[in-house]
Amino acid sequence: PQPVLAVVGRPNVGKSTLVNRLLGRREAVVQDTPGVTRDRVAYDALWNGRRFTVVDTGGWEPDAKGLQSSVAAQAEMAMHTADAIVLVVDAKVGATATEEAVARVLRRSKRPVIVVANKVDEERGVADVHSLWSLGLGEPMPVSGLHGRGSGDLLDKVLEAL
Ligand code: GDP
Ligand code: MG
Numbered sequence: 001p002q003p004v005l006a007v008v009g010r011p012n013v014g015k016s017t018l019v020n021r022l023l024g025r026r027e028a029v030v031q032d033t034p035g036v037t038r039d040r041v042a043y044d045a046l047w048n049g050r051r052f053t054v055v056d057t058g059g060w061e062p063d064a065k066g067l068q069s070s071v072a073a074q075a076e077m078a079m080h081t082a083d084a085i086v087l088v089v090d091a092k093v094g095a096t097a098t099e100e101a102v103a104r105v106l107r108r109s110k111r112p113v114i115v116v117a118n119k120v121d122e123e124r125g126v127a128d129v130h131s132l133w134s135l136g137l138g139e140p141m142p143v144s145g146l147h148g149r150g151s152g153d154l155l156d157k158v159l160e161a162l
Pocket of ligand 1: 146
């Protein structure tokens, strides 16, 4: 069985876009409306000759429960099924109470966690990447899932973590 990377985060932060970027192909469904439930969430990825599975936890976004508890449940699920976790944050929004709650869950995890500051499309963006240090999960990595910026560095870091 190949190692598993889980991608967690609030709806609309760009998880599926980032997953597609990590796969190098378009398989995860990107939605402009948040909270779309998908049945298929695990994809095969290959980087530097190593295979791993990427799980897009967007498929576990129930609308019925509160947002914060459902994203925290994603994180719990990820902790128990994945070898490493990517927490995606929309850097244009910053860390909300939801990210803080999820970070509390993930800090208890023995798994390596990589914080991704997504939607940093330009070098001189409006995004405040440094503020994401406050999540207590190490250095936030600026990435643009949409344009691909930082995705190679992220993949290298993922392979180190797996
Ligand atoms: P998910 O709900 O977390 O899976 O988010 P999606 O991948 O479906 O993306 C939600 C919205 O954010 C879509 O309109 C995407 O085009 C947009 N988006 C995703 N990544 C980026 C990015 O790096 N930069 C910008 N500007 N928009 C992005
Ligand atoms: Mg999604």
